[in-house]
Amino acid sequence: xxxxxxxxxxxxxxxxxxxxxxxxxxxxxxxxxxxxxxxxxxxxxxxxxxxxxxxxxxxxxxxxxxxxxxxxxxxxxxxxxxxxxxxxxxxxxxxxxxxxxxxxxxxxxxxxxxxxxxxxxxxxxxxxxxxxxxxxxxxxxxxxxxxxxxxxxxxxxxxxxxxxxxxxxxxxxxxxxxxxxxxxxxxxxxxxxxxxxxxxxxxxxxxxxxxxxxxxxxxxxxxxxxxxxxxxxxxxxxxxxxxxxxxxxxxxxxxxxxxxxxxxxxxxxxxxxxxxxxxxxxxxxxxxxxxxxxxxxxxxxxxxxxxxxxxxxxxxxxxxxxxxxxxxxxxxxxxxxxxxxxxxxxxxxxxxxxxxxxxxxxxxxxxxxxxxxxxxxxxxxxxxxxxxxxxxxxxxxxxxxxxxxxxxxxxxxxxxxxxxxxxxxxxxxxxxxxxxxxxxxxxxxxxxxxxxxxxxxxxxxxxxxxxxxxxxxxxxxxxxxxxxxxxxxxxxxxxxxxxxxxxxxxxxxxxxxxxxxxxxxxxxxxxxxxxxxxxxxxxxxxxxxxxxxxxxxxxxxxxxxxxxxxxxxxxxxxxxxxxxxxxxxxxxxxxxxxxxxxxxxxxxxxxxxxxxxxxxxxxxxxxxxxxxxxxxxxxxxxxxxxxxxxxxxxxxxxxxxxxxxxxxxxxxxxxxxxxxxxxxxxxxxx
Numbered sequence: 001x002x003x004x005x006x007x008x009x010x011x012x013x014x015x016x017x018x019x020x021x022x023x024x025x026x027x028x029x030x031x032x033x034x035x036x037x038x039x040x041x042x043x044x045x046x047x048x049x050x051x052x053x054x055x056x057x058x059x060x061x062x063x064x065x066x067x068x069x070x071x072x073x074x075x076x077x078x079x080x081x082x083x084x085x086x087x088x089x090x091x092x093x094x095x096x097x098x099x100x101x102x103x104x105x106x107x108x109x110x111x112x113x114x115x116x117x118x119x120x121x122x123x124x125x126x127x128x129x130x131x132x133x134x135x136x137x138x139x140x141x142x143x144x145x146x147x148x149x150x151x152x153x154x155x156x157x158x159x160x161x162x163x164x165x166x167x168x169x170x171x172x173x174x175x176x177x178x179x180x181x182x183x184x185x186x187x188x189x190x191x192x193x194x195x196x197x198x199x200x201x202x203x204x205x206x207x208x209x210x211x212x213x214x215x216x217x218x219x220x221x222x223x224x225x226x227x228x229x230x231x232x233x234x235x236x237x238x239x240x241x242x243x244x245x246x247x248x249x250x251x252x253x254x255x256x257x258x259x260x261x262x263x264x265x266x267x268x269x270x271x272x273x274x275x276x277x278x279x280x281x282x283x284x285x286x287x288x289x290x291x292x293x294x295x296x297x298x299x300x301x302x303x304x305x306x307x308x309x310x311x312x313x314x315x316x317x318x319x320x321x322x323x324x325x326x327x328x329x330x331x332x333x334x335x336x337x338x339x340x341x342x343x344x345x346x347x348x349x350x351x352x353x354x355x356x357x358x359x360x361x362x363x364x365x366x367x368x369x370x371x372x373x374x375x376x377x378x379x380x381x382x383x384x385x386x387x388x389x390x391x392x393x394x395x396x397x398x399x400x401x402x403x404x405x406x407x408x409x410x411x412x413x414x415x416x417x418x419x420x421x422x423x424x425x426x427x428x429x430x431x432x433x434x435x436x437x438x439x440x441x442x443x444x445x446x447x448x449x450x451x452x453x454x455x456x457x458x459x460x461x462x463x464x465x466x467x468x469x470x471x472x473x474x475x476x477x478x479x480x481x482x483x484x485x486x487x488x489x490x491x492x493x494x495x496x497x498x499x500x501x502x503x504x505x506x507x508x509x510x511x512x513x514x515x516x517x518x519x520x521x522x523x524x525x526x527x528x529x530x531x532x533x534x535x536x537x538x539x540x541x542x543x544x545x546x547x548x549x550x551x552x553x554x555x556x557x558x559x560x561x562x563x564x565x566x567x568x569x570x571x572x573x574x575x576x577x578x579x580x581x582x583x584x585x586x587x588x589x590x591x592x593x594x595x596x597x598x599x600x601x602x603x604x605x606x607x608x609x610x611x612x613x614x615x616x617x618x619x620x621x622x623x624x625x626x627x628x629x630x631x632x633x634x635x636x637x638x639x640x641x642x643x644x645x646x647x648x649x650x651x652x653x654x655x656x657x658x659x660x661x662x663x664x665x666x667x668x669x670x671x672x673x674x675x676x677x678x679x680x681x682x683x684x685x686x
Contacts, residue, residue, distance in 0.1 A: 055128065056128060057129065057213075057217070058217050063218060065120075065123060069119075069210065070221075073116075073210070075113060076117075077207075077238055078241060079106060079110050080110070080197070080199065080200070081242050082333075084249040086102060086173070087252050088326065089325040089326055094293060095278070095280060095281035096279055096281060107169075110169055110170065114165055120165075120206075121162070125146075125149065125150055128149060129149065129152060157209075160202050160206060161202075163202035164205070164206045168196065168198070169196045197246075228380070229381045229384040232380040233377065233381070235376075236373055236374075236377045239373050240344050243339075243343065244338075244339045245336060246362075247316070248319060250316060251318075251319035254314075254316040255302065258311045259302050260279070262274075262301045262302055263279075266297070274292060305320075305321055312354035312356065314352070314354035315353055315359060315362075316359070318339075344369065344374065347366075347367045347374070348363045349367075351363050351366075391433070418486065421487070422489070426484055448477075451477045451478050455480050455566060459477060459566065460473075475576050479572035480503075480567065481566070481567055483563075483564075485507075485559045485563040486562055487560065490556065491509065492555075494513060494514065494554065497550035497553070498550055498552070498553045501533070501534040501538065501573060502567050504528065504531050505565055505566065507559065507560070507563030508528055508559075510557070511525050511527050511556070512555060533557050534553070536551040537550070541574045541576075
């Protein structure tokens with residue numbers, strides 16, 4: 001069906017092509033024929049790209065192009081006022097000159113910027129739009145038809161984009177002014193030169209909607225707060241640049257007006273013949289101009305350094321008294337930029353104006369623009385810079401509230417210091433970011449991927465988890481959450497219910513037990529990164545008939561240093577145990593027993609008891625063999641049998657008595673009870 005549509009459209013194109021064939025050049029006809037006539041039945045790639053490639057307005061390539069075009073548009077706004085620096089004044093020769101070398105450079109830069117505006121127009125012909133009647137719910141439906149896209153674009157923004165892309169400064173500088181009778185004087189008259197700023201209007205209508213479109217698509221113009229502050233500062237620099245360049249050009253206009261007025265006065269007196277052509281430095285080779293230069297009083301009449309002249313330069317005198325007009329381009333540009341900065345930031349309060357109408361209007365506009373831009377710059381920069389310290393300010397307020405609460409409740413100094421250490425350590429670890437709220441605002445699939453990225457490599461450092469497959473680890477990682485504990489914090493105490501398992505990532509914990517409070521019994525071990533505690537919870541979770549009550553802890557766990565760990569809640573562990581039967585396999589059961597410090601302690605105590613029993617029996621036999629004579633073996637054997645029976649009965653009675661009174665053994669080495677084994681009803685391995 002798609003091939004049929006393609007060949008139908010190609011047939012229409014060929015019929016139109018035959019009608020225009022006699023009007024077009026041969027090379028153009030051959031190029032179009034090569035593109036429109038597919039070799040071997042396959043269309044040309046450029047034709048496919050142009051015909052079928054419609055871009056999504058929210059796609060990455062369109063967003064990237066919008067950022068590039070916004071930067072290019074701002075740079076283009078910097079280029080246009082550079083044309084105002086082309087006129088030069090030669091005060092000693094009483095003439096104006098023109099910097100052609102600088103004009104060529106600026107024109108090249110401006111032409112390159114115009115190409116981006118043309119590319120932007122072409123791109124908008126191939127960018128889809130959302131139908132207005134489909135925005136009732138969700139994003140809306142994209143219109144991908146190229147004809148509808150072109151029709152909508154031609155009716156809306158096409159005229160403004162074309163006006164912004166026109167090479168208006170090049171036309172004025174290279175075509176309009178050179179054909180004038182006295183182009184340097186006309187340029188200094190600044191009537192034609194200020195036409196360059198007219199193109200700022202359509203370009204602003206292009207930049208502002210583009211700025212809003214980028215914010216609507218991505219939520220921001222720049223990612224960091226410092227970049228946002230720099231972006232607003234660049235806009236203020238742009239305004240200062242335009243103001244300084246305009247002031248420089250108006251200064252030439254004011255100087256030209258003074259010279260022209262003085263020439264007219266001399267002509268009215270009839271003493272010296274003065275024409276406007278003499279104000280151009282190209283007329284210096286004329287003999288009449290040399291004679292006029294020697295006898296005229298125009299230079300003395302229009303000298304800005306002389307305060308006694310009748311002509312008031314006002315705010316434009318500084319361009320000539322500071323020799324800005326005759327300086328090199330870099331020095332001239334920086335001085336004008338500083339002049340724009342100074343007067344925009346001070347709202348033109350330091351300007352001493354004359355009664356000239358244009359001068360006063362210029363100062364009023366400068367004051368209004370300075371007020372608006374300064375308020376916008378300060379407000380935007382304050383917003384951007386405050387966004388950098390908003391978390392710090394929230395933490396400072398929270399810490400102040402915590403101090404007031406501890407003071408109000410009269411907490412002991414030691415407890416208050418522990419609270420301060422925890423708040424400080426949590427700030428250093430998270431920087432005030434609420435990770436849980438961020439994660440739960442995302443879809444489940446993204447949460448799973450994020451948890452896998454954050455936890456999987458750290459979880460694999462726990463030897464017990466290294467025995468599990470990826471599916472089981474994904475289920476565990478999805479339910480893990482971070483746990484921070486400061487030095488001296490008790491994770492759990494012996495006898496308290498265990499509601500979570502803790503897997504250590506950094507830091508050390510002390511795990512100790514008194515075996516239910518037995519006198520003289522104490523066992524302590526140090527848990528390091530890779531170890532875990534709360535294994536009673538795993539035994540409880542693997543029980544198929546486990547009760548709702550959590551198991552009691554057999555050990556007291558205390559943080560020796562600052563500890564970062566992952567915690568797994570009892571409900572989550574129970575869910576994983578019920579959903580994944582592989583957690584009940586013998587291999588994982590053996591791995592759990594091997595890496596559990598509680599099982600290791602029980603095994604070590606059992607081995608010691610058995611070994612001491614063996615050594616005691618062996619020592620008893622050895623002593624009996626050495627002390628008894630050979631003839632008394634029968635009596636010794638009978639006495640040994642009686643003693644063994646008596647000892648067995650004694651141990652049996654003491655065992656029964658110990659069960660009634662809560663004791664476990666009468667051995668000198670305290671015996672640690674074997675941990676309760678779950679009923680692993682699934683014996684098959686993974």
